[in-house]
Amino acid sequence: MPTFIDQLGNKILLEKNPQRIISLVPSQSELLWDLGLRKEMAGITKFCVHPDKMFRSVERVGGTKKLDIGKIRRLNPDLIIGNKEENEKDQIEELQKEFKVWMSDIYNFEDALEMIKQVGIITGKESEAMQLSQQIGTTLPTIKNIFNGNKVAYFIWNNPYMLSAKDTYIDYVLNYCGLQNAAVHLSRYPQVSAEELKKIDPDYCFLSSEPFPFKESHAKKIQELMPRTKIFIVDGEMFSWYGSRLAKLPEYLLKLKKEIT
Secondary structure, three states: EEEEOOOOOOEEEEOOOOOEEEEEHHHHHHHOOOOOOOOEEEOOOOOOOOOOOHHHHEOOHHHHHHOOHHHHHHHHHHHHEEEOOOOOOHHHHHHHHOOOOEEOOOOOHHHHHHHHHHHHHHHOHHHHHHHHHHHHHHHHHOOOOOOOOOOOEEEEEEEEEEEOOOHHHHHHHHHHOOEEEEEOEEEEOOOOOOOHHHOOOEEEEEEOOOOOOHHHHHHHHHHHHHOHHHHHHHOOOHOOOOHHHHHHHHHHHHHEEEEEE
């Protein structure tokens, strides 16, 4: 029986290619769809909104942090795919007692490309996954250090204000493309006060479209706190999704650079 090891070191035994897959992470759901596993997808979360056809046709099993365990049991998957950061440990451990669960753990592009390859192997789509990872791996260097070390505060939440700081995938993406994270002295996803934001004094503020959907009205209020700072609403999926959407990242960042400069 083939043995697969996920990115947390867990061993998963599968007798054959999975026929009923539940994905608990938006970016990995999109990846499964793009790899051609459309008939095999038995469940996704309510946040797995891309592509639209998948969102409208595949059963939903709650949110990434609040899974409907009962519905997952009724769907009876032969493979569940989750992520350490996006899913709750206690719920994953509960599922692992009953199902085969493969977990990703992503901090950088290397982790993301390895995840794509491993998901392809465990689902019987190795060739497709290798082709995709090679395509992404070839294009990512085109955005290496395209910015000039400008300091950016990356907002993920409003009221209270929360930033993406060090030890996050978003921080890695910012640094890779040549931006300096203004919250690098903080860890993970800290809350910050208006006074703390003034002290940070970044060159740019990126207001992410997710998980909080920042709008121009929010940008105006933040601009009052930091009148010197240039503020942009950015596509949060581009900065935080690490599946097949990575193929679209270079074009997006090159366009963003033109907008900023």
